[in-house]
Amino acid sequence: METWEAITARRDVREFSAEPLPAEHLERILEAAWRSPSARNIQPWDFIVVTDREQLEQLSKVWQGGGHIAGAAAAVAIVIDDESDPRGRELIRYDIGQASLQMMVAAADLGIGSGHSSVGDQELARELLGHPEGKILGLIIDFGYPADRPLRPIKRPNRRPFEEVIHRGSW
Ligand SMILES: Cc1cc2nc3c(=O)[nH]c(=O)nc-3n(C[C@H](O)[C@H](O)[C@H](O)COP(=O)(O)O)c2cc1C
Numbered sequence: 500m501e502t503w504e505a506i507t508a509r510r511d512v513r514e515f516s517a518e519p520l521p522a523e524h525l526e527r528i529l530e531a532a533w534r535s536p537s538a539r540n541i542q543p544w545d546f547i548v549v550t551d552r553e554q555l556e557q558l559s560k561v562w563q564g565g566g567h568i569a570g571a572a573a574a575v576a577i578v579i580d581d582e583s584d585p586r587g588r589e590l591i592r593y594d595i596g597q598a599s600l601q602m603m604v605a606a607a608d609l610g611i612g613s614g615h616s617s618v619g620d621q622e623l624a625r626e627l628l629g630h631p632e633g634k635i636l637g638l639i640i641d642f643g644y645p646a647d648r649p650l651r652p653i654k655r656p657n658r659r660p661f662e663e664v665i666h667r668g669s670w
Pocket residue numbers: 509510511512513562564565567614615616617
């Protein structure tokens with residue numbers, strides 16, 4: 500897929516087929532995360548990749564909207580510092596947003612679907628993933644082939660109208 504195709508074909512996938520991901524494709528998705536830009540190149544993240552079915556099922560319980568993780572082929576849990584300074588927190592969240600999308604577009608380029616999950620139960624997350632105190636789970640991105648239909652460019656995405664959102668020169 501070309502970059503533009505990958506950008507326009509990416510969509511939130513919440514049901515995955517049982518097909519596993521080729522190991523080299525998962526590595527590429529992880530490399531996309533590793534290569535992501537971050538403020539002052541701090542790289543305020545660690546990525547824990549999970550492919551074990553039972554662990555995925557458990558991980559799906561850290562957030563009420565994370566049920567789709569149970570059926571994914573893989574999930575990447577993004578671990579960040581439990582930052583108390585609001586400015587630091589803001590930058591970290593921005594940076595993991597960039598890493599998330601970079602993984603998702605890299606995945607779409609390979610025909611692999613992806614979904615987000617927020618995190619509620621930090622204690623369960625720590626129990627499952629074993630990250631140290633002072634770190635928290637920021638976000639989970641899960642991956643797999645879509646169960647419904649292959650990814651293809653979406654002509655009319657479900658978005659606020661383009662001309663309403665884009666302001667030219669001033670509001
Ligand atoms: C920060 C963030 C958190 C999200 N959390 C969840 C979630 O917990 N569960 C879920 O099913 N979708 C989640 N989503 C997916 C959004 O609902 C989805 O991206 C949005 O509806 C746009 O649809 P699209 O991704 O298909 O373009 C999240 C998205 C973002 C950016």
